[in-house]
Amino acid sequence: MTVSRRTLLKSAAVSGMLTAVGTPVFANDIEELVIAYNVNLPSWDPTVGPSAVNPTIQGIYQSVFDMFIHQNPDLSFASGILTDWGWNEDKSKVWMDVREGVTWHNGDPLTPEDIVWSLERAGSSDTGNPIQFIWGKIGNFSIDGNRVTADVKEYEPTIFKWMSFLTGYVMPKKYYEEVGADGFEAAPIGTGPYMVDKFERNAFVRLKANENYWGGAPEFKTVTIKFVTDASSRTFEVMSGNAHVTLEMPYEEFDRLKEQDGIVGTATPISDIGMIFINDIEPMNDPNVRKAMAHAIDKKTIIERLLSNYGVPIDTLQTPDYTAYDPSITVPYDPEKAKELLAASGYGPDNPVSFKIQTTRGFKPKDYEIIQAIVGLWRKIGIEAEIEVYEIAKHYELRAADTLAPAAFYNWGNAIGDPTTSTGFAMFGPSPHSVWDGEDLMQKILPLWGEVDEDKRIAGWKEVDRFIADNALVIPLIQYVQPILHSDKVKVTPHASGALLPALMTRS
C-alpha cells in the first residue's frame, strides 16, 4: 500500500471537511460492479515485463487468466486448469493432468498443447519472463491424452507452488501465435472468470462474465475496474457511490469510513511482511548489538499505536499462514535483556553504539513512523541510529549490490507461503535479495534447495528460522493487514495473497 506524506496530509485535511458532510449515496441494486483499484495495469501479458512481478496487479490478471494451479483465499492449493500434478518416484520427471472441457474466451478449446507452450515460453530466456530461472528447470515436454509430462533439468521443490505465483499463467498458444504480442495486448483472452470487454489504458477496464467458466460463472455479469491511484480519491469514489469496492487507504480513514451508513470495512492479514534487513558490516558483526536491537522492539505496542492494531507481530519471516511457520520461535520484547547484551559489548546509554538505518517513507503504511518509534526504543538502551530516508528504487538497487546500510526497513511478499520464497531468497547470501552473507547460515540453507523429502525440507527451514532468530540475522516486525472498503450491498471475500478478485464478490 502506498501512503505518501502528501496522501496523509490530504487525508487529514479531508477528514476534517468530511465530518460536516452527509452520508454517501448508493444505488439500490448493483447491476454493474465498480471497483476503484489502486494501481494501473501497464500490460496485458501477465508473464513478461515488470508488471508480471507486481503483486498488486495479480488480482486483475487472475480475473482474466487462470493460473496453472488454483489457489484458494487461504493460500491453500486446489485443482484448477491442472486438476492433478506430481513427481515420479525419483523426482526426475513431473506430470500434470489438464482439465478437460475448458474453453478460451474466444471459444477455442484449451488443450495440453497450451500448457506445454505456456511453460516452454515462460522458461525461454528470449521472452523476458522474469521468473525464467524457475520455469527453465523443467523441459522436454510430452503429451499423452490430457497428461503432460516433463523432464526435471534441475530439481526445484517449489515448481508446482510457482504455478500459482508470479507469471504462472496459462496462455493461449493458437491465438497468441495468430495475433502476435501486439494483437494480444490489444485484445487479450484467457480462460479466467471474466473476459475483457473494453480497456482504456490508465483509466479503466470493463470485464464481462465468462458464462462458460469451468469454476462456474461469477455473480456480477459486468465489472468495471477503475484505476484510481490516489488513496483519497479512491475513498471518495466509494463515499460518492461511484465505486462499490476499493482497497488500500490509511487505517485511520478505514476506521472512520467503515462506520458510515452503507459502507463496510474488511481487514485481513495478507502475505506481506515488514522487516529490518541487517547487513553483515560493522557494527552488525557484533551479535550482542543485533540481539539487543531485536529484543528492544515492542512490536505489539507499535502495531497498536501506529497501525491502529491492523497488523500481526512476527518473529520469523513466516506468517501463521505459511508452510514453515513455527510458533515456538519467538524473540520477546525484553529491554532489560537488550541492555545486558549491549553492556556485554561495552555499550550503553552513555556510550551508545551508532549506525545508520534506511527506510522508505510512505511506501508502506507508517513505515517511517515505525522506524522512528524503533529508533526511540533503541535510544533508551544505548543504540543511536540515524535514519536515512530513501526511495524504494534506491533500496532495490542497494540491496542487489549488497550495499545497504547496517539496518534497512523493507517489506516482503510471499503469496505461495513457501520458506524458499521468504527466508530462502531473503537470507541466502548469494541471492541478490540477501544482504547477510554469513557462511554458517549459507551452509545451513544450501542443502535445503534440493531436499526432496518435503517434511525434512520444511523442518530444515524451521531450523534455519530458529538459527536466524537466535542470532538476530534479520528483524521481522509485522504481517500487514489489507483494508478493503465496500458497499454493504456487496460481499467481499478477501484473498490472503492480497489480490482483490471480483469473482469472489457476491451480492449481500
Next chain:
Amino acid sequence: MQIARALITRLITTLVTLLGAAVIVFVVIRVVPGNPIAMMLPPGATDADIDRLKALYGLDKSILEQFWIWIGNVVQGDFGMSITLRQPVYDLVIGRLPATLELSILALLIAVFLGGAAALTATLYRGTKIEGGIDVAGGVALSLPDFLWGLALILVLGVLWPLFHISGRVSPSLGFEFGSNFYLFEALARLQFNVVGDLIAHMLMPALALAIPLAAIILQLLKQSLKECMHDDYITLARTKGYSESSIILRDALPNAILPTLTLIGVQFTFLIGGTVIIERLFSYEGLGNMAIDAVINRDLPLIQGIVLVFALLFTLVNLVVDMTYAALNPRLRHA
C-alpha cells in the same frame, strides 16, 4: 523578412533547448539511485538474471553509448520502447498528449474567463465593497495550491452533490468509439453533445482546480493594469464624450491593459501544464502527467525521456506562441 528571420532563430533556439533537455534528463535519470532492472527483480533472481535483463533493455552499455544510440533513434522518430508498458514511447506519449492538452486548454479558458470577468467587475466597481469582496476571493484562490482545490471540489461536487465524476476521462458505459485522442474536440466536431457532456463532467473539476489559482493571478495583474489605464488622458477624453464606464473599460482600457496580462498568461500556462501532473493523478485522468508519475516510480527510463522531451517542446512552443501574439498585438514590437 524580419519575422521569418526571427522565426528561424527561434526554431534553432528551440532545437538547442530540446537537445539540452534531452542530455540533462538522459544523464540525470541514469545517475540518480534506482534502476528499472532492480525494480523488476523477482524473489530468487540471480546475478545472471540481472545481467540478462540489463542486456535485454540495453542498460549494460555506458551512458554515453546509450545516449548516442537513443539520440540516433530519436532523430529517426524512434523514441524506444517503454519498459513497463512494453509499447513504443512515441505512441504512448502522442496518445496521452491530447488528454493533457484538452485539460490544460479548458483550464486556461476557465482561468481567463474567471480572472478576466473578476478583474473587469472589480475595475467597474472600484472602491466599493464588491471590489473588496473580489480581492478577498482572489487572495483565497491564490493561497491554496491546486491539489487542495481539487480535493475541495471532489468533496463538494463529487461527494456532497455528486454532479461530476471524480475520476477518469470518459464513462466506461458511454459506448462511443472515438477516432482520435482529442476526445472533446472530436465530440464537438461530430456534434455528439451527450459525449461532450460526459467529457465535461469528467474534466470540469480537474480543470477548475488548475484554473482557480491562475484566475486569481490574472485577476490581480489585469485589475492593476486596468486601474493604471483608467487614469490616462484618453480615458478622460472618452468620459468627456459621454461613454459609459463599462464601455470605456471594455473598449478603451482593456486593449491597452491586456498586453502584460497576456505575457503572464503565457508564462503561467507552462506552469499550469506542469500542474497537470499532480491534478491528473488526483483525478485519475489519463493524461501525460499521470503517466509521468508512473514512469518515474517505475524508473521507466525511455518513457521518462519521451515525456520530458514532449513537455520541453510544449513549453518552448507556448513561449513562441506568446511572443508572436505579443508582437502581433503590440505595434511597437511588430515594427522593431
